[in-house]
Amino acid sequence: MLTTILPIRDVYGRVLSWIAQFAGSVLFLLMFLVCANSLSRKLLNMPIQGTLEITEFVMPIVILLPLAYTQHRDGHIRVELLTNRLQPRTVQILGVATLLIAAILFAIFSYAAFSFGARAWSVGETSWGPLPLPIWPSKMAVSLGAALLSLHFLLDAAAVALGAPPGNAHRYPEAKI
Amino acid sequence: MSELMIGGLGISILLVLILVGMHIMVALGLVGFAGMIALATIGAATSGVSTIFYSITASFHFSVVPMFLLMGFFAMRAGLGEDLFNAASKWLGRLPGGLAIATTIGAAAFGAASGSSVGTATLFTKLALPEMLKHGYDKGLASASIAISGTLAVLIPPSALVVVYGILTDASIGKLLMAGLIPGILLTIMICLATLFRVMLNPSLAPKIQERFTFREKIWSLRMTGPLILIIASIIGGLYLGVFTPTEAGAIAALVTFLMAMIRQRGLRGIQLRSVLRDTVQTTTMIFAIIVCALLFSRFLAFSGLAELVSDTLIGLDVNRWFIVLIIALIYIVLGMLMDAPALLAVTLPVTHPVMIGLGFDPIWFGVFVVVLAELGAITPPVGINCFVVKGVSEGLVELEDIFSGILPYVFACLLMLVMLCVFPGIALYLPQAMSR
Numbered sequence: 001m002l003t004t005i006l007p008i009r010d011v012y013g014r015v016l017s018w019i020a021q022f023a024g025s026v027l028f029l030l031m032f033l034v035c036a037n038s039l040s041r042k043l044l045n046m047p048i049q050g051t052l053e054i055t056e057f058v059m060p061i062v063i064l065l066p067l068a069y070t071q072h073r074d075g076h077i078r079v080e081l082l083t084n085r086l087q088p089r090t091v092q093i094l095g096v097a098t099l100l101i102a103a104i105l106f107a108i109f110s111y112a113a114f115s116f117g118a119r120a121w122s123v124g125e126t127s128w129g130p131l132p133l134p135i136w137p138s139k140m141a142v143s144l145g146a147a148l149l150s151l152h153f154l155l156d157a158a159a160v161a162l163g164a165p166p167g168n169a170h171r172y173p174e175a176k177i
Numbered sequence: 178m179s180e181l182m183i184g185g186l187g188i189s190i191l192l193v194l195i196l197v198g199m200h201i202m203v204a205l206g207l208v209g210f211a212g213m214i215a216l217a218t219i220g221a222a223t224s225g226v227s228t229i230f231y232s233i234t235a236s237f238h239f240s241v242v243p244m245f246l247l248m249g250f251f252a253m254r255a256g257l258g259e260d261l262f263n264a265a266s267k268w269l270g271r272l273p274g275g276l277a278i279a280t281t282i283g284a285a286a287f288g289a290a291s292g293s294s295v296g297t298a299t300l301f302t303k304l305a306l307p308e309m310l311k312h313g314y315d316k317g318l319a320s321a322s323i324a325i326s327g328t329l330a331v332l333i334p335p336s337a338l339v340v341v342y343g344i345l346t347d348a349s350i351g352k353l354l355m356a357g358l359i360p361g362i363l364l365t366i367m368i369c370l371a372t373l374f375r376v377m378l379n380p381s382l383a384p385k386i387q388e389r390f391t392f393r394e395k396i397w398s399l400r401m402t403g404p405l406i407l408i409i410a411s412i413i414g415g416l417y418l419g420v421f422t423p424t425e426a427g428a429i430a431a432l433v434t435f436l437m438a439m440i441r442q443r444g445l446r447g448i449q450l451r452s453v454l455r456d457t458v459q460t461t462t463m464i465f466a467i468i469v470c471a472l473l474f475s476r477f478l479a480f481s482g483l484a485e486l487v488s489d490t491l492i493g494l495d496v497n498r499w500f501i502v503l504i505i506a507l508i509y510i511v512l513g514m515l516m517d518a519p520a521l522l523a524v525t526l527p528v529t530h531p532v533m534i535g536l537g538f539d540p541i542w543f544g545v546f547v548v549v550l551a552e553l554g555a556i557t558p559p560v561g562i563n564c565f566v567v568k569g570v571s572e573g574l575v576e577l578e579d580i581f582s583g584i585l586p587y588v589f590a591c592l593l594m595l596v597m598l599c600v601f602p603g604i605a606l607y608l609p610q611a612m613s614r
Contacts, residue, residue: 017455020454020455020458020459021451021454021455023458024451024453024454024455024457024458025454027243027247027454027457027458027461028247028450028454030240030428031244031247031428031431031432031435032432034240034244034424034425034428035425035428035429035432037425038421038425038428038429042420042421052237055237055240055424056235056236056237057235059234059235059236059237059239059240060230060231060234060235062243062458062461063234063243063461063462063465064230064234064462064465066458066459066461066462067462067466069455069458069459069462070458070459070462070463070466073459075459075460075462075463076200076201076202076203076463076466077200077201077202077463077467077516077517077519077520078198078199078200078201079195079196079198079201079515079516080198081196081515082196082197082198083197083198091198094197094198095198098194098197098198098199098200098203101199101203101207102199102200102203102207105203105206105207105210106203108210108223109206109210109226109230111223112223112224112226112227113226113227113230113231115223115227116224116227116228116231138231138234138235139227139231142227142230142231142234146230
């Protein structure tokens with residue numbers, strides 16, 4: 001069984017990596033936009049219309065879609081001081097339990113955010129300001145990001161239940177603050 | 178069950194869940210969400226979740242976090258750490274303990290750009306540790322000076338951790354960033370003095386460097402570091418004068434470090450842009466997940482009235498308010514040994530911030546105080562994270578015992594900094610109060 005779950009998780013990880021790449025590229029472009037707006041406003045007294053709206057439109061997408069990618073890279077913070085000293089069996093049970101709870105919690109969050117986004121879509125909510133952008137894609141990003149994370153927690157729970165080590169933190173220490 | 182009891186139960190459950198290894202953001206989110214259901218309705222809880230997730234992320238102001246992180250990763254790729262350490266050791270290397278002092282100065286300047294305590298410690302372990310050991314420096318002195326110097330990154334602006342405090346407590350991000358500047362510089366000086374005194378008392382810790390550099394070589398060593406320091410200075414100046422917002426400052430700084438990395442790597446290929454962008458997104462997401470879940474938890478605590486009760490009780494107690502500050506400081510030092518700085522702030526601020534404000538402390542001042550505390554936690558044995566980083570990256574050059582054996586003078590320097598902040602709050606508050614907005 002473990003030999004089925006782990007490859008599935010790896011393939012899923014590759015998809016998540018594309019999502020993170022996409023989010024990162026959007027952020028990179030945003031960096032240029034914010035700079036251009038700032039310079040143009042200061043030097044030419046001509047702000048780029050809509051910078052604020054575009055930023056607020058893309059940020060939920062940039063931040064929340066990669067929630068699951070961060071989990072894939074073991075980037076969400078956990079305290080392992082205590083669990084390192086417990087029996088392997090206890091660690092496994094705690095690992096499965098906490099991961100399952102996490103999966104359920106984010107499934108609920110995803111569902112809650114979906115109706116939030118659906119409402120924005122049905123009333124055609126748009127941002128204020130000179131560039132009216134629809135709000136629903138950003139609100140739906142909350143739901144999608146949480147759903148992707150929930151699925152990853154579920155795969156992790158299954159992997160730990162079948163004997164994979166729970167979390168392998170410090171695998172990617174370079175990306176910590 | 179009374180609302181206060183639910184609040185108290187929530188805090189206890191949170192601590193248990195964190196200790197059994199649940200992801201900290203999940204523990205915060207779970208307790209916050211379940212607590213809101215218990216105190217209000219499911220409807221209130223679900224709408225709270227959706228609103229907080231959306232409103233905190235869809236913010237122009239808060240997009241300063243990924244901009245700072247982007248700058249940090251580009252600064253890493255631009256090799257600025259190498260240049261800074263080389264320049265600092267050419268200028269300062271012949272002082273007693275000169276290479277350790279050069280490490281501190283180099284890490285402070287690099288940390289300003291990178292904003293990452295662990296990242297700075299990692300880099301300087303690779304750069305400075307072999308260099309110091311080669312010159313016969315004591316292992317404890319060499320490794321501990323790196324562990325402490327890394328922490329300067331989160332105090333000296335621009336710093337993402339300070340922004341995290343600002344988001345969690347709804348304080349002015351621009352003012353917070355400015356507030357870290359003078360304490361950051363003072364702490365840098367104190368760390369250098371600690372090294373200097375130690376080596377003057379026991380010269381065998383750090384043999385004098387015999388190499389001499391001509392003035393020409395010294396000036397040439399500044400060719401990349403000079404521009405960097407100018408850029409950081411102009412960003413801080415721009416923030417101070419209100420020329421740009423923190424987000425704009427972050428974006429411009431990220432762009433400039435990107436260009437410096439392009440120059441250094443002679444093109445795009447060496448920057449590994451794709452992995453920089455993924456790493457930035459990963460860290461951004463980690464930070465925001467914690468912030469959003471902490472705000473959910475914080476809303477629950479506010480609902481329960483517990484935070485208010487605790488602060489009212491403490492304020493009503495007839496004890497000196499500095500006694501409470503001392504207790505809070507101890508809590509931070511203990512918890513700071515357990516978790517990374519952003520998680521530490523997220524878990525504690527929902528309780529400590531209202532208490533401190535209730536006691537009449539300035540929120541900006543408390544931000545600086547807490548950041549220094551968090552960094553003290555990062556170097557304090559037995560589990561200071563920066564010490565583990567130095568040991569891990571050194572690949573066997575030093576052991577944890579070496580680092581801990583040398584860390585004590587720096588712990589004292591940090592404690593002295595905290596005392597100075599208490600006695601002279603103006604160290605932190607002068608610049609933000611003098612700012613134009």
